[in-house]
Amino acid sequence: NAGVTQTPKFRVLKTGQSMTLLCAQDMNHEYMYWYRQDPGMGLRLIHYSVGEGTTAKGEVPDGYNVSRLKKQNFLLGLESAAPSQTSVYFCASSYSRRLSLNYGYTFGSGTRLTVV
Amino acid sequence: SQQGEEDPQALSIQEGENATMNCSYKTSINNLQWYRQNSGRGLVHLILIRSNEREKHSGRLRVTLDTSKKSSSLLITASRAADTASYFCAGGFSGGYNKLIFGAGTRLAVHP
Numbered sequence: 184n185a186g187v188t189q190t191p192k193f194r195v196l197k198t199g200q201s202m203t204l205l206c207a208q209d210m211n212h213e214y215m216y217w218y219r220q221d222p223g224m225g226l227r228l229i230h231y232s233v234g235e236g237t238t239a240k241g242e243v244p245d246g247y248n249v250s251r252l253k254k255q256n257f258l259l260g261l262e263s264a265a266p267s268q269t270s271v272y273f274c275a276s277s278y279s280r281r282l283s284l285n286y287g288y289t290f291g292s293g294t295r296l297t298v299v
Numbered sequence: 300s301q302q303g304e305e306d307p308q309a310l311s312i313q314e315g316e317n318a319t320m321n322c323s324y325k326t327s328i329n330n331l332q333w334y335r336q337n338s339g340r341g342l343v344h345l346i347l348i349r350s351n352e353r354e355k356h357s358g359r360l361r362v363t364l365d366t367s368k369k370s371s372s373l374l375i376t377a378s379r380a381a382d383t384a385s386y387f388c389a390g391g392f393s394g395g396y397n398k399l400i401f402g403a404g405t406r407l408a409v410h411p
Contacts, residue, residue, distance in 0.1 A: 228398075290343070
């Protein structure tokens, strides 16, 4: 099925551990995004990418790094996890600006991360 | 920072009733989008209305946009239990990276 796939779906980390969240899309979308969702706060943008090999900071980038080595994949890394990073993480993708006026984002199903 | 603020935060109705959710935003936008999120799932794009449009329909959904008041509303007609979900508005900007800023959402419960 076409769409955005996130792995893993659940993870528990100890403070200070590292991990990588993987996002893969098969819709040939140019743009990809990582959001975190916390209760009562909606979604906040962590990092985004407008194409292979490019990344940029969003609203809440501290403590996270990203890479987009291939157009279809967007990785989110936590180098030293902290309890404040306990959240649900969503990856999304979209067409480029030229096509964007008729399309929204396509989201993955999320990764629930708990840092203890 | 949140672009959209939904009202009400929670809404409980009976099947067959209409559900209206409102969204206010702070800065000028190119489009306003609505998304649905079922419990434990990702967001699903419902409808997009451009800044030069005032009303848009899609099935049982009706969206209005008032740029002078910086507000939008989502109406779901003849609601069903399957409409139970959280609904988010998001202000969209077509420049740059297709920036979207989401509100905190409205939790809708439709009771059989």
